[in-house]
Amino acid sequence: xxxxxxxxxxxxxxxxxxxxxxxxxxxxxxxxxxxxxxxxxxxxxxxxxxxxxxxxxxxxxxxxxxxxxxxxxxxxxxxxxxxxxxxxxxxxxxxxxxxxxxxxxxxxxx
Amino acid sequence: xxxxxxxxxxxxxxxxxxxxxxxxxxxxxxxxxxxxxxxxxxxxxxxxxxxxxxxxxxxxxxxxxxxxxxxxxxxxxxxxxxxxxxxxxxxxxxxxxxxxxxxxxxxxxxxxx
Numbered sequence: 001x002x003x004x005x006x007x008x009x010x011x012x013x014x015x016x017x018x019x020x021x022x023x024x025x026x027x028x029x030x031x032x033x034x035x036x037x038x039x040x041x042x043x044x045x046x047x048x049x050x051x052x053x054x055x056x057x058x059x060x061x062x063x064x065x066x067x068x069x070x071x072x073x074x075x076x077x078x079x080x081x082x083x084x085x086x087x088x089x090x091x092x093x094x095x096x097x098x099x100x101x102x103x104x105x106x107x108x109x110x
Numbered sequence: 111x112x113x114x115x116x117x118x119x120x121x122x123x124x125x126x127x128x129x130x131x132x133x134x135x136x137x138x139x140x141x142x143x144x145x146x147x148x149x150x151x152x153x154x155x156x157x158x159x160x161x162x163x164x165x166x167x168x169x170x171x172x173x174x175x176x177x178x179x180x181x182x183x184x185x186x187x188x189x190x191x192x193x194x195x196x197x198x199x200x201x202x203x204x205x206x207x208x209x210x211x212x213x214x215x216x217x218x219x220x221x222x223x
Contacts, residue, residue, distance in 0.1 A: 008150070032210045043200055043214040044153070088152060092210050097168065100145075100152035 003027060006089050006101035014109050019076040021104050023089030026070065033065055033072045036088040038103065044088055048074060079108040113137065114215035116201050121220045123195075131186045131218045133201030139213075140206035142184035144168075144176065146197040147217075153200060159184055160206065188220065195222045 005024045013019045021035075032051050036044035050056045050063040050072065062075040072091070076083055086103040093099045114135040123129045133142065141160045145153040145168075155168030159178040173192025178184050184203075188195045198219050202212040 004152070034210065043217045046211060046213060049211060090153075097155055097158070098153075098210060098212060100154075102150065102152040 003093070003099045004089055004091055004101035006087075006104045008102060009105040010107055011104055012107045012109055013079050015079060015081060017079050017108075019079045019083065019106055019108070021074040021076075021087050021089075021106065023072045023074075023091075023101055024070055025072070025089075025091045025099075027091065027093060027099075028067075028070065030070075030091040030093070032092040033063070034090040034098065035061075035063060035074045036090060036100075038086045038088055040085075076106075079106075081108045081110050084108050114201060114203055114213060116199075116215040116218050118218060119216065121218055123220070123222050125222055126190045127222075128190060129188050129195075129220065129222075131188065131199055131201075131220070133184045133186065133215060134182055135201075135203045135215075136182060137203055137213070138181075139203035140181070141204045141209050141212075142178070143202040143204075143212060144174070144184070144186045145200045145202065146170065147200060148197050156186065160209070188222075195220060 035048040038044040048063045050065045056063045060077045064073045086105045088103045089101040090098040117132045143158040144156040157176040159165035175187045200217045201215040204212045
């Protein structure tokens with residue numbers, strides 16, 4: 001079983017819609033959770049992090065964490081074509097290491 | 111400008127040759143990391159260093175070596191022992207007190223034929 005699982009997609013949403021990206025993790029001891037955005041051919045960019053159960057909002061992005069269900073999600077409101085990218089979920093492991101999922105490819109259609 | 115630089119952006123080598131990838135940061139970060147990314151996959155940790163002159167193996171260290179002689183620099187050598195070296199290599203750094211909030215350089219795409 002993979003430690004961090006994401007639906008690889010591709011996920012397509014129309015411009016202006018809400019994009020919902022999901023991630024599950026296997027290590028119940030994980031404490032910190034991160035979302036990175038990666039444009040094709042580029043390096044990942046940290047866009048959100050969440051440490052506590054519940055929601056955390058930053059502009060059009062909302063991260064949601066449910067530790068009991070070992071589930072973290074990223075909502076993108078008013079999706080724009082510029083949001084088209086691969087979104088990587090990462091969770092903390094042991095010894096200050098991040099474990100990454102394989103990413104979900106999002107396409108926002110104009 | 112503060113940031114992380116990696117060079118070169120593209121690198122081509124023949125099989126059997128060692129190659130060193132450069133990573134430099136001027137963010138005054140203590141921790142530095144090397145990952146590799148294969149098509150359609152997430153990032154896998156090769157090596158990391160939390161302090162000068164000290165580093166630890168990640169999940170896939172075999173066939174790689176690193177050094178950390180300066181806080182700003184963390185070069186990665188891909189040796190001929192690495193069976194599948196062709197990949198996108200990413201260097202990241204982080205503050206010691208926020209080691210999980212990692213920031214990435216632009217990456218080096220290595221092709222070995």
